[in-house]
Amino acid sequence: AQTVTQSQPEMSVQEAETVTLSCTYDTSESNYYLFWYKQPPSRQMILVIRQEAYKQQNATENRFSVNFQKAAKSFSLKISDSQLGDTAMYFCAFGGAQKLVFGQGTRLTINP
């Protein structure tokens, strides 16, 4: 079974700083996708960024980028120029043949 591990339960940074959230996963599948979802307080979960495992190039979406290390089974999220609106719970998720498996989440707080 796939597992997803987020080793940082909570993080806090100042506005405009860069922050990196860690995620590792374990799988025997060769074809899969990885996701970062954001769940703001009292609001619905939304997709931040997605990475196809067969692509070597790291995905980027504006201020959000990933560092995908397939051999190491690592998938970290970097948020540049952090904003107050980035305050949320961030979940790393693995999409394989069966279902989406979420990590335990990292609660990120951006301080003014």
Next chain:
Amino acid sequence: DAMVIQNPRYQVTQFGKPVTLSCSQTLNHNVMYWYQQKSSQAPKLLFHYYDKDFNNEADTPDNFQSRRPNTSFCFLDIRSPGLGDAAMYLCATSRGRGGGITDEQYFGPGTRLTVT
């Protein structure tokens, strides 16, 4: 705007009293999911529908049932809620094959269930 809607946002029920949570979508997606999310934990998949094809997770208690009468609506029935069923219940949709391995999942705002 196209979206995933969950009603009610907050639901209080008594121990053992059946409760139904509803989800509707205007995205015309094939797949609908129900997740249970307890405080500060990851969402846990309960089951999903690909069209009318129901897929139950092996560890989903029998106490939880689901219905999907049409493409737009999906219901979560908890037959005899226990205190341990208090949680946020998230509905999500995706375009593609059940399991949503490649497709983005679109989430509703959730229903917070309290069991007294």
